[in-house]
Amino acid sequence: xxxxxxxxxxVEALEKYQHGFVTDIAQDFAPKGLNADIVRFISGKKNEPxxxxxxxxxxxxxxxxxxxxxxxxxxxxxxxxxxxxxxAAPSEKKGPKSxxxxxxxxxxxxxxxxxxxxxxxxxxxxxxxxxxxxxxxFDSVSVVTTFKKELAQVGVIFCSMSEAIRExxxxxxxxxxxxxxxxxxxxxxxxAAVFSDGSFVYVPPGVRCPMELSTYFRINAENxxxxxxxxxxxxxxxxxxxxEGCTAPMRDENQLHAAVVELxxxxxxxxxxxxxxxxxxxxxxxxKGGIYNFVTKRADCRGDRSKVSWTQVExxxxxxxxxxxxxxxxxxxxxxxxxxxxTNGRQQADTGTKMIHLGANTRSRVISKGISAGKSSNTYRxxxxxxxxxxxxxxxxxxxxxxxxxxxxxxxxPYIEARNxxxxxxxxxxxxxxxxxxxxxxxxxxxxxxxAVQLLVNGFVKDVLQELPMEFAVEAQKLVxxxxxxxxx
Amino acid sequence: xxxxxxxxxxVDGKEILKGLSLDVPAGEVHAIMGPNGAGKSTLSYxxxxxxxxxxxxxxxxxxxxxxxxxxxxxxxxxxVFLSFQYPLEIPxxxxxxxxxxxxxxxxxxxxxxEITAPAFLKLAREHAAALKIDFxxxxxxxxxxxxxxxxxxxxxxxxxxxxxxxxxxxxTDSGLDIDALKIVxxxxxxxxxxxxxxLVITHYQRLLDYIKPDKVxxxxxxxxxxxxxxxxxxxxxxxxxxxxxxxx
Numbered sequence: 001x002x003x004x005x006x007x008x009x010x011v012e013a014l015e016k017y018q019h020g021f022v023t024d025i026a027q028d029f030a031p032k033g034l035n036a037d038i039v040r041f042i043s044g045k046k047n048e049p050x051x052x053x054x055x056x057x058x059x060x061x062x063x064x065x066x067x068x069x070x071x072x073x074x075x076x077x078x079x080x081x082x083x084x085x086x087x088a089a090p091s092e093k094k095g096p097k098s099x100x101x102x103x104x105x106x107x108x109x110x111x112x113x114x115x116x117x118x119x120x121x122x123x124x125x126x127x128x129x130x131x132x133x134x135x136x137x138f139d140s141v142s143v144v145t146t147f148k149k150e151l152a153q154v155g156v157i158f159c160s161m162s163e164a165i166r167e168x169x170x171x172x173x174x175x176x177x178x179x180x181x182x183x184x185x186x187x188x189x190x191x192a193a194v195f196s197d198g199s200f201v202y203v204p205p206g207v208r209c210p211m212e213l214s215t216y217f218r219i220n221a222e223n224x225x226x227x228x229x230x231x232x233x234x235x236x237x238x239x240x241x242x243x244e245g246c247t248a249p250m251r252d253e254n255q256l257h258a259a260v261v262e263l264x265x266x267x268x269x270x271x272x273x274x275x276x277x278x279x280x281x282x283x284x285x286x287x288k289g290g291i292y293n294f295v296t297k298r299a300d301c302r303g304d305r306s307k308v309s310w311t312q313v314e315x316x317x318x319x320x321x322x323x324x325x326x327x328x329x330x331x332x333x334x335x336x337x338x339x340x341x342x343t344n345g346r347q348q349a350d351t352g353t354k355m356i357h358l359g360a361n362t363r364s365r366v367i368s369k370g371i372s373a374g375k376s377s378n379t380y381r382x383x384x385x386x387x388x389x390x391x392x393x394x395x396x397x398x399x400x401x402x403x404x405x406x407x408x409x410x411x412x413x414p415y416i417e418a419r420n421x422x423x424x425x426x427x428x429x430x431x432x433x434x435x436x437x438x439x440x441x442x443x444x445x446x447x448x449x450x451x452a453v454q455l456l457v458n459g460f461v462k463d464v465l466q467e468l469p470m471e472f473a474v475e476a477q478k479l480v481x482x483x484x485x486x487x488x489x
Numbered sequence: 490x491x492x493x494x495x496x497x498x499x500v501d502g503k504e505i506l507k508g509l510s511l512d513v514p515a516g517e518v519h520a521i522m523g524p525n526g527a528g529k530s531t532l533s534y535x536x537x538x539x540x541x542x543x544x545x546x547x548x549x550x551x552x553x554x555x556x557x558x559x560x561x562x563x564x565x566x567x568x569v570f571l572s573f574q575y576p577l578e579i580p581x582x583x584x585x586x587x588x589x590x591x592x593x594x595x596x597x598x599x600x601x602x603e604i605t606a607p608a609f610l611k612l613a614r615e616h617a618a619a620l621k622i623d624f625x626x627x628x629x630x631x632x633x634x635x636x637x638x639x640x641x642x643x644x645x646x647x648x649x650x651x652x653x654x655x656x657x658x659x660x661t662d663s664g665l666d667i668d669a670l671k672i673v674x675x676x677x678x679x680x681x682x683x684x685x686x687x688l689v690i691t692h693y694q695r696l697l698d699y700i701k702p703d704k705v706x707x708x709x710x711x712x713x714x715x716x717x718x719x720x721x722x723x724x725x726x727x728x729x730x731x732x733x734x735x736x737x
Contacts (some may be wrong), residue, residue, distance in 0.1 A: 202636055205564040411521065435577075436540065438579065439578075440539050440540065441563060441576070442579070442587075442591070443560070443561040443565070443575065444537050444539075444561050444562075444564075444565055444570075444597065445565055445587070445588075445591035445595075445651070446562050446565040446591040446594040446595035447562055447590065447591055447594045447596075447645065448560070448562050449560075449562075451562075451590070451594055455579075455582055455587070456582070458581070458582070459579060459581025459582035460580065461581075462582075463579040463581070480534065
């Protein structure tokens with residue numbers, strides 16, 4: 001019997017998408033569709049001050065006359081922006097004060113996803129065991145943020161964006177939209193009008209944030225979009241490492257996720273931003289459903305010698321359109337981008353980065369690993385540019401693509417603009433096929449086909465995985481394996 | 490140990506093995522020699538279950554167990570090991586990681602517990618020293634940037650680590666200089682045991698000066714056409730394969 005049970009568990013574990021469950025929770029929705037009244041409704045729901053509402057309405061006006069970008073190598077039917085809900089929130093009289101007041105159903109969702117929402121004390125006798133402060137965003141609202149008090153003791157502000165607008169308006173006013181302007185692009189502009197929630201972080205001068213901060217995004221409601229907005233400010237000499245994770249239920253309709261993330265770095269500040277994106281990718285055979293992940297992420301290294309590092313593991317979503325970028329303004333500032341993008345089934349990804357060198361002696365590094373399997377398409381699109389003033393700018397880009405099977409596609413589209421003679425830009429690109437010879441070699445040594453694929457793929461993405469915080473790296477490694485199950489054979 | 494009877498196999502619809510029969514009893518080392526295109530490598534791939542090598546008739550059993558019905562990794566777990574003529578490069582995967590993953594996969598398949606890290610490292614240090622492999626090299630990605638000789642030595646190292654029951658050496662001498670050949674041969678000879686058999690596939694007699702076979706078979710046009718003692722290898726070296734090519 002034990003063997004039978006084990007087999008059942010094993011088969012369940014092989015389920016293509018493990019976070020596809022739906023939770024039945026009483027929710028408040030805004031009426032379907034999008035107009036200025038919906039924008040007012042969202043703002044009102046959040047008790048926002050007038051200036052915030054005006055900011056949103058201004059964004060909405062601009063969005064009305066903008067067009068969707070067409071240059072990415074992705075294909076999808078036209079989105080009917082009137083056929084979606086722009087606000088969905090678990091019903092609550094007021095925001096929960098503590099964990100005890102959060103709907104147990106929601107807590108169960110996060111428990112099922114393995115996200116710690118309890119502020120567990122460091123295990124007795126385990127010196128330096130890492131702790132994570134978590135901001136949990138469920139559909140349009142942040143349901144709980146942990147470790148807030150402890151972080152406040154060192155002056156770190158970590159709260160939901162809605163709370164920041166109410167409690168820290170001076171910081172929000174100063175920085176919101178300063179990295180990604182309201183009308184930067186179609187999706188960012190839409191986000192500015194209807195953004196629901198997200199995380200806000202401020203690390204004061206000279207403070208090294210004592211723990212990893214993380215936000216966990218969950219789309220649950222049907223036919224709803226998620227538009228979170230995250231703003232992280234690292235003041236002079238501050239350091240913070242931030243992680244974000246995302247999942248969604250399996251649904252037949254496509255759901256839009258248009259997020260904006262802004263990072264601000266002052267002199268000698270450092271931000272490490274890691275993402276593990278595992279939105280529902282849609283049906284692997286028919287391509288039905290899945291998340292449209294249209295995200296704008298940008299870091300502004302305003303200060304001299306500041307450093308930002310983006311690490312992303314993109315395994316989910318029907319379509320990924322995302323280019324976490326670095327504006328290297330401060331002298332000697334450093335930007336890094338490490339990416340693993342995996343597409344399987346009918347997924348499409350067009351992702352990469354922009355390294356914009358404005359200051360002298362700025363440096364950037366891009367390591368991109370794209371893996372395409374099934375009938376998917378995976379494009380790396382990256383820009384490296386140097387302003388005339390960016391004397392001595394350096395970039396190193398390496399982009400590797402791995403093809404699995406005979407029906408997947410990989411594309412590399414690098415743009416390089418050097419507008420002064422003293423910069424050094426290097427670009428290396430490779431495309432390889434996971435060879436049957438390698439698979440057989442590993443299998444001859446005793447590995448099953450799945451294990452062989454895992455081992456080879458993990459070897460391929462190793463340079464990026466090691467950039468992730470330890471525990472995330474283990475998760476990411478498992479996710480890589482799950483995403484590619486059944487991709488060979 | 491290994492019993493092959495009237496084995497037929499084809500690649501891309503072309504018959505390569507045409508009724509091959511062979512017996513390798515436990516504890517013995519048998520050499521397979523033959524001209525290019527005789528089916529030597531095909532035999533090694535058919536025995537290890539490579540895709541695209543389709544068995545159309547006959548049987549192959551290891552201690553009475555049907556090998557041909559098993560997946561490649563299942564055969565490996567039963568103790569079948571192939572030292573590749575052209576070992577593959579595995580980017581990003583350190584040699585030690587690769588071997589440990591393989592070893593534990595085999596152990597799992599046999600219902601055994603995983604090897605502990607200290608036990609594994611101790612074993613690795615011993616075998617690396619015996620094969621004069623720099624331990625640091627084992628931390629590098631397997632075979633990536635290794636010379637031909639290093640790759641072959643790494644095959645023998647893997648073999649020593651995994652301690653298989655039935656060893657197939659496919660052209661292990663190709664690409665080896667005389668010093669490397671000696672080290673590799675010593676490694677192979679150290680593995681001779683009463684409960685272990687080897688099939689040494691080679692084009693040249695040279696290797697058999699170092700790894701002394703109990704029997705030598707001549708493979709030509711998909712069949713074993715002659716069987717003899719070590720002297721047969723010397724005769725082939727002198728007279729070539731012409732006689733057997735005609736016989737086939």
